[in-house]
Amino acid sequence: DAKTTQPNSMESNEEEPVHLPCNHSTISGTDYIHWYRQLPSQGPEYVIHGLTSNVNNRMASLAIAEDRKSSTLILHRATLRDAAVYYCILRRVNDYKLSFGAGTTVTVRA
Amino acid sequence: KAGVTQTPRYLIKTRGQQVTLSCSPISGHRSVSWYQQTPGQGLQFLFEYFSETQRNKGNFPGRFSGRQFSNSRSEMNVSTLELGDSALYLCASSFQSSGANVLTFGAGSRLTVL
Numbered sequence: 001d002a003k004t005t006q007p008n009s010m011e012s013n014e015e016e017p018v019h020l021p022c023n024h025s026t027i028s029g030t031d032y033i034h035w036y037r038q039l040p041s042q043g044p045e046y047v048i049h050g051l052t053s054n055v056n057n058r059m060a061s062l063a064i065a066e067d068r069k070s071s072t073l074i075l076h077r078a079t080l081r082d083a084a085v086y087y088c089i090l091r092r093v094n095d096y097k098l099s100f101g102a103g104t105t106v107t108v109r110a
Numbered sequence: 111k112a113g114v115t116q117t118p119r120y121l122i123k124t125r126g127q128q129v130t131l132s133c134s135p136i137s138g139h140r141s142v143s144w145y146q147q148t149p150g151q152g153l154q155f156l157f158e159y160f161s162e163t164q165r166n167k168g169n170f171p172g173r174f175s176g177r178q179f180s181n182s183r184s185e186m187n188v189s190t191l192e193l194g195d196s197a198l199y200l201c202a203s204s205f206q207s208s209g210a211n212v213l214t215f216g217a218g219s220r221l222t223v224l
Contacts (some may be wrong), residue, residue, distance in 0.1 A: 025119065030209065031209060032209035032210055032211070034212075036215075042217060043114075043200050043202075043215035043216050043218050044153075044200070044202075044213075044215045045216050046212045046213065046214065046217065049210070049218070051210070072199065087153070090209075091209035091210075091211075091213075092209055098145075098154070098155045099155065100145075100152060100153035100154070101152070102152050103152070103153075
């Protein structure tokens with residue numbers, strides 16, 4: 001199974017950008033890179049996903065390395081509501097099995 | 111549009127008992143997957159169903175089982191409960207099993223085994 005590696009924690013100040021790295025050196029050509037976040041006492045929620053090209057949506061941006069062995073989730077202006085555990089996962093097209101890492105706990109300081 | 115609904119939200123069982131958890135996916139979603147979340151092991155994949163067929167299974171003992179009905183609703187069952195089965199059980203639905211499809215998670219069922 002392709003695994004992902006993320007830092008355990010990151011801190012940011014409110015209104016500042018947050019860059020969350022994820023390494024996935026064993027990624028295969030058919031793996032989509034997904035990001036989800038989990039707020040306390042809630043189920044994970046979708047943030048963004050991509051395959052090869054960088055992606056933007058109203059919540060965040062996803063920057064994917066050219067060799068696809070790493071990616072970065074960018075929260076452009078962190079708010080207190082962005083404090084959560086962020087998971088980078090690979091969703092395999094032909095296997096259906098998901099592998100979650102430990103995630104990155106993001107703390108946002110007011 | 112209703113989200114993913116999991117019932118019950120909280121339950122307490124004793125060792126040796128069995129438990130059945132239910133998941134109602136978003137209307138139109140045919141794929142349902144289940145996960146166990148514990149402080150020590152994090153989020154672990156249990157199994158995924160698509161159109162009533164189990165597509166894949168994680169590394170859990172046979173005490174963990176599931177099924178999916180024709181209306182895409184899914185249940186998971188844990189028999190002969192052990193203390194270590196105490197966890198938050200999450201289900202997620204998506205339109206298909208494709209890697210491009212987004213998962214929508216429910217709020218989870220928190221199981222405590224005494």
